[in-house]
Amino acid sequence: MVEWLLDGLLVVALVVTAVAALCSRDLFRAVVVFIAFGVLMAVAWVRLHAPDIALAEAAIGAGLTGVLLLDAVSHLGSKRLRAQQQGDGRQ
Template identity: 85%
Template sequence: MLEWFLDLLLVTALLTTAIATLSSRDLFRAVVVFIAFGLLMAVAWVRLQAPDIALAETAIGAGLTGVLLLDAVSHFRRGGTVAASGRSDAAGGREQ
């Protein structure tokens, strides 16, 4: 009975974080909740007895993607634009 309750709690937390990520107007908050979603998803994979997928979800889903999204939000908040070459205008990547 306790396992069912924990699974139900995990599913509720996953749905709540997914909805909070999609409905958030603040980009930073959305990324932080997305990282929390990735960590909860890793716990769900552990509950499904798939530790290899849980490790991949933690490393890629919550870790790497979260860091890249946080970096993108910081660039967006500073107002830097990205040129076609992939470098920001503020860094001297203006096209000629």
């Protein structure tokens, strides 16, 4: 009974984080929610008795991809800030 409840909560959390990542207008928030989705997905793989896939999901899906996406968002933010500063200086 408790296992079914845990699995149900995990499914709901996965769906909510997936929708939140897709619908977020703030890129940083979307990446953070994506990382949370990857961690929850790793937990789901553990619940499905697939620890090898869970480890790969945690390392690649949440870890490496999350870091690369956060770096990309930071570069986008700095380019946007420079463009705004250049636009303000010309007027």
